[in-house]
Structures are given as structure tokens and as C-alpha cells.
Amino acid sequence: MDPRFITYLEKTLKEVSIDCVIFGFHEGELKVLLLKWKGTEWWSLPGGRIYLEESADDAVVRILQERTGLKEIFLQQFYTFGGNDRYKNTPSQGLREKLEQLFGDDFYDEKYMKRNVSMGYMALADFEQAVTTPDWYTDECKWWEISAIPELLFDHNEMIERALKALRRQLSYQPIGYNLLPEKFTMPELQRLYETILGKQLDRRNFQKLMLSYDILEKLPEKRTGGAFKSPFLYRFDKEKYDKAMQDEILFSV
Amino acid sequence: MDPRFITYLEKTLKEVSIDCVIFGFHEGELKVLLLKWKGTEWWSLPGGRIYLEESADDAVVRILQERTGLKEIFLQQFYTFGGNDRYKNTPSQGLREKLEQLFGDDFYDEKYMKRNVSMGYMALADFEQAVTTPDWYTDECKWWEISAIPELLFDHNEMIERALKALRRQLSYQPIGYNLLPEKFTMPELQRLYETILGKQLDRRNFQKLMLSYDILEKLPEKRTGGAFKSPFLYRFDKEKYDKAMQDEILFSV
DNA sequence: GCAAAAGTGTTAGCTATACACCCATGT
DNA sequence: ACATGGGTGTATAGCTAACACTTTTGC
Structure with missing residues (x-):
């Protein structure tokens, strides 16, 4: 050597x-x-x-x-x-x-x-x-x-x-949530996740519109009951589309 | 041990x-x-x-x-x-x-x-x-x-x-060019750098507008001569503002 | 019936994009 | 004079951001 x-x-x-x-x-x-x-x-x-x-x-x-x-x-x-x-x-x-x-x-x-x-x-x-x-x-x-x-x-x-x-x-360029949330979750729960990570408040209506526009969520016929208020719908990630968005690094502008 | x-x-x-x-x-x-x-x-x-x-x-x-x-x-x-x-x-x-x-x-x-x-x-x-x-x-x-x-x-x-x-x-979130270009450069040169890195063509007018809007460039009174065409203006990075943009990770949407 | 939270749609402002004409320079 | 590339402004479409009222539920 x-x-x-x-x-x-x-x-x-x-x-x-x-x-x-x-x-x-x-x-x-x-x-x-x-x-x-x-x-x-x-x-x-x-x-x-x-x-x-x-x-x-x-x-x-x-x-x-x-x-x-x-x-x-x-x-x-x-x-x-x-x-x-x-x-x-x-x-x-x-x-x-x-x-x-x-x-x-x-x-x-x-x-x-x-x-x-x-x-x-x-x-x-x-x-x-x-x-x-x-x-x-x-x-x-x-x-x-x-x-x-x-x-x-x-x-x-x-x-x-x-x-x-x-x-x-x-x-900002990949979806997040699949590994942090349970299989079924509500839109407000997903929003709270984003708000927590970003450290700022987001508009409920705009957030929902944006998330749905990415076409990675599946709306389920069930709702979450138990809260002292109107029951929110449950959603689930469409794993295939989610993975594709992950791969493609689509721009997510939140 | x-x-x-x-x-x-x-x-x-x-x-x-x-x-x-x-x-x-x-x-x-x-x-x-x-x-x-x-x-x-x-x-x-x-x-x-x-x-x-x-x-x-x-x-x-x-x-x-x-x-x-x-x-x-x-x-x-x-x-x-x-x-x-x-x-x-x-x-x-x-x-x-x-x-x-x-x-x-x-x-x-x-x-x-x-x-x-x-x-x-x-x-x-x-x-x-x-x-x-x-x-x-x-x-x-x-x-x-x-x-x-x-x-x-x-x-x-x-x-x-x-x-x-x-x-x-x-x-997409920080300015680039300070270390890749000579001190003084023209807008088309800067554009070619961006085009090369991104691997796609950009619109001349929109590129210029965008770059100037970031307020990190200083337009010099000189022009580059020698080409067989209209002489382009020379620019220089305003190092202080450039560094600030670098720090702040402002969103650059090219 | 009331408080708390969720569902939903529209509008305005802004930003990205597309596009055309004139000007300076060297050959 | 002409070919090449540079300088500049405007109009449109699409997206982001702001915003209010109604509905459901448990207490």
C-alpha cells in the first residue's frame, strides 16, 4: 500500500x-x-x-x-x-x-x-x-x-x-399524510396536520378544494360520529395515486 | 468499556x-x-x-x-x-x-x-x-x-x-447565479444559465420581468459590445439583497 | 334551542403566460 | 440594407385568497 x-x-x-x-x-x-x-x-x-x-x-x-x-x-x-x-x-x-x-x-x-x-x-x-x-x-x-x-x-x-x-x-412538492394519519380520517384532521406542520392557519374551504384537486383522496360514504357537532365525512388516500404524486413530485402549493 | x-x-x-x-x-x-x-x-x-x-x-x-x-x-x-x-x-x-x-x-x-x-x-x-x-x-x-x-x-x-x-x-426557492456567472453579465446570459439548468426554454420578456421583480439585480449603465447585434445591458447581483433572498428562501417560480 | 363544528360556492385580485413591434449593431 | 438578437408593454387565462350562510349534532 x-x-x-x-x-x-x-x-x-x-x-x-x-x-x-x-x-x-x-x-x-x-x-x-x-x-x-x-x-x-x-x-x-x-x-x-x-x-x-x-x-x-x-x-x-x-x-x-x-x-x-x-x-x-x-x-x-x-x-x-x-x-x-x-x-x-x-x-x-x-x-x-x-x-x-x-x-x-x-x-x-x-x-x-x-x-x-x-x-x-x-x-x-x-x-x-x-x-x-x-x-x-x-x-x-x-x-x-x-x-x-x-x-x-x-x-x-x-x-x-x-x-x-x-x-x-x-x-410543497409531495403529498404528506399517508404515514402520519390512520387509514381513515376526516378533512379537518388532515387540515390540522398541515396546519401543525406549517405552523399556520389555513382556510377550511380552500384547503378542501386544493386537496381534492390533487385527486389522491377517496371520499367514503361513512362519517365520523361522536363529536358534539355535525359529523364529518371520512376520507382515505388512494395509495396508487398517492404514490404516483409522490414519485412525480407534483407541486403542492399550500 | x-x-x-x-x-x-x-x-x-x-x-x-x-x-x-x-x-x-x-x-x-x-x-x-x-x-x-x-x-x-x-x-x-x-x-x-x-x-x-x-x-x-x-x-x-x-x-x-x-x-x-x-x-x-x-x-x-x-x-x-x-x-x-x-x-x-x-x-x-x-x-x-x-x-x-x-x-x-x-x-x-x-x-x-x-x-x-x-x-x-x-x-x-x-x-x-x-x-x-x-x-x-x-x-x-x-x-x-x-x-x-x-x-x-x-x-x-x-x-x-x-x-x-x-x-x-x-x-425554485433560492436565487442562483452569483457563483456561476462573472461579476457582470447580461440578462440573456442569466437566462441561458436558467434554461440550461432547467433544461427548457423560457420566454425572454417574462424571464426579465421575473428576475427584476426579485429585486436582487442592479442594472449597470454599461453594455456588452462585440456581438453582431444590439448591445445588451450589463447587470450585477446586489450581493446584500441576494444573500437576503438566499437566507429567506423566497419562492422563485421559474 | 343553542353552541360548536362541518358542508358548500362565488368573487376579486393577482400572477403566469402568451404574444409583436421597434431598435441597435456588425457585416 | 439586412440579419441577428435585444429592449420593451399589454391582454388573457388560470389560480390563489378572501369571504358567509346553512346544516348537523350533542347537550
Whole structure:
């Protein structure tokens, strides 16, 4: 092996990991799945690493299934974090000690705990179907409202910010909802999803007209009963047309 | 160190690299900078690795400067390639032999040549200012017209496809041109840039109206002379307003 | 019967698009 | 003088955005 190349390889970064921003939607609120580290009050995003025989996308599918039990899920990488100060900006005191306690005294040895590059993936999960399960180094797994997320470990707050921005942009050229809503849903529910993601109010009538114009919804003869008001119709996505719109990246102007 | 964690680390991928799709614009054509491997007819994208003390963005700036001599350049990551078959799909025969010849007999040893994850960055370079320089393992550095790019090593053709798609999308919410055009340029030149990137013809009058409406251009009193026709006015980007539009991600509907 | 929420249609303003004539320049 | 390409304005269609009244339901 050319010695120049060996030197080069040894001087360069060799660590990659994955972090997932898993969005869910429940009771009119957009939520994110977070993990609490054992014996602490520190929260972080679920994540993991890529096995040698896996692709990065496979690894995310595996991680998501481990944390939510869901297999069919929308997922997409939104940014890869390659900063050299990603661990320095951690908000919590005593992190190093805690990590050494959790992982072993030599955790911060150069051999294992080099700074790394992290691929950020966002996922859209059906809140009602998800069965959340913590990691082996975390003891709680909880959905947090997007507006109430605490200070997280490392650069995970920034990751959520970016994921949300990517999700909003996504909304403008692809339909969203299939993986975030139950199979049957009402137009006001879909609207609330859009409003939550976009962070602004939309006009009821215009929203309905627009959504129907995309021709990806199927109006069902049933209605949702139980509310103290007029029963709204139920809708369902026409998966075939939905997937086509997804593929075509039709412009959705909301 | 917890033995479970050591096992986990050993079973996971640890290689990251960077590949750059450097766009230039010259004579009405969008071009990409490619490198030819020593003693072969194989072309690939310029790339490199991240030094331990660098951020990924720093590494790209360094790589770009090495290849083009340019320092002020627009750059942005567009996708991170994490497939587990990225080297398998190489088009050329005899690649392994050539790599061993170039890098040493043990190049394919597990220790160095594991499959890796690659961060794809796109860059917009001023064609006229760039002084291109090959790598230490390449002997030629050439701008290729986007429509005439040959079959490249590894998954680099796919990378260019994706970069171009990202560039087109970019066009719809951020201004483009500052880094691709010389300081002063004419409206038809700007239009040709847009047409080349979008791959379609635009109406001269509507294009001009639209561009001026964004209020990022400064009309200069000078004209470009030398053509066998009416001299067009020169324009310049108002850098401050341009940067603001860049920041705000105003919707540009071309 | 009343409060809360959902169903529905029309209009105005704006933006995107299509289009034509005149002007400057080099040959 | 003529061929080539550039400068400019207007009219139309289509889309977005604003807006009000009626209906259903549970309490």
C-alpha cells in the first residue's frame, strides 16, 4: 500500500452514525419520539450505526422497527451532520462522567469515542400503531409535542429544527399524510396536520378544494360520529395515486 | 468499556468520504469538473476525506480549493450515499487490478478498502476564474458538458443526476447565479444559465420581468459590445439583497 | 334551542403566460 | 440594407385568497 495513502487514511475521520427524527401526529399535535438515558433526565433522538452488510437506508428501517415496531414507514434522509464541534455543544453538565458510567471508563478513549459524522433521517409514523421500546442504554421512550421539546443531548435540538424545515419543504412538492394519519380520517384532521406542520392557519374551504384537486383522496360514504357537532365525512388516500404524486413530485402549493 | 458496545462498534461501518459535483457555466453550457485516473480512460468526480480536526464543510472547501483554486464558492450537500453496493456497480472492467496498481497490492484488504458512506456536495464555480489541478492519483482535470458525460467510476453518474436534480429544486426557492456567472453579465446570459439548468426554454420578456421583480439585480449603465447585434445591458447581483433572498428562501417560480 | 363544528360556492385580485413591434449593431 | 438578437408593454387565462350562510349534532 502506498505509504502516502496510509497516512492519509489514518489522518481522516472514520465514524458514521444515524439519528432519526420520528414524527407522529396525535390529538392535533405534531410529536417527536425521544429517548431518556438510563438514570438521567437527559433526552436524545433514537439512533444507531450501520452494520457492514447493510445500506444506510436498511439500517434506518431496522432502527425504526426496534423503536416503534413499525415496518412500513415513510423515511428520508434530510441532512448529514459533519461538524467538528457536535459533541462540544452538549447542554448538560457531567455528560462525560455519565457516559463513562453507562458505557465503561474507557468510553472517551480515542479508539472508540472519536467525533463522527451523523446522517439525519426523518420518519413519519402512525402514532396509533406505534409500540415504542427503549434502547439498551435508555429507560424511557416518549412522544414529545414539538413545541415542548426540552434541551437535548449533543446537537439533537438542531437536528429536529432541520428535520422540521425539511418536512415543511417536503409538503410543497409531495403529498404528506399517508404515514402520519390512520387509514381513515376526516378533512379537518388532515387540515390540522398541515396546519401543525406549517405552523399556520389555513382556510377550511380552500384547503378542501386544493386537496381534492390533487385527486389522491377517496371520499367514503361513512362519517365520523361522536363529536358534539355535525359529523364529518371520512376520507382515505388512494395509495396508487398517492404514490404516483409522490414519485412525480407534483407541486403542492399550500 | 462495555463488551456489548465494543462488539457493536466492530460490527458497524466506519468509513466516510466526500464527493463533489462542481458545476461551471461556459459558452451557454452547464459543465461538471471530472478527473481522469492515471494511465486509464476512467473518469470520476473529485473527492476526498475529512481530516480529524475538520468539519465536513471545511473538508469540501479544502478539496474545492485544491481542484479549482477557488475559495469563495457556493457549496451545499445534496445527498449522502449509504448504499452497500456502491462499488459493485462500477462500469469498468479491471478496476480492482488498476486500483491495486495505483495504490498498492493490498488496497483491497479489509483494513483499508471497506465500502463506505459518501457525502455528496454540489458546488457552483466561476468557470473563468477556476484553475483546475488534478489529484495525485489522476492526471487530467476537465470540464465536461453535462450532456456528454461518459460512464464514470462507481456510482458517480448517479451522483451527478442527483446533484442536478437538487440544483433544479434549489432554483425554485433560492436565487442562483452569483457563483456561476462573472461579476457582470447580461440578462440573456442569466437566462441561458436558467434554461440550461432547467433544461427548457423560457420566454425572454417574462424571464426579465421575473428576475427584476426579485429585486436582487442592479442594472449597470454599461453594455456588452462585440456581438453582431444590439448591445445588451450589463447587470450585477446586489450581493446584500441576494444573500437576503438566499437566507429567506423566497419562492422563485421559474 | 343553542353552541360548536362541518358542508358548500362565488368573487376579486393577482400572477403566469402568451404574444409583436421597434431598435441597435456588425457585416 | 439586412440579419441577428435585444429592449420593451399589454391582454388573457388560470389560480390563489378572501369571504358567509346553512346544516348537523350533542347537550
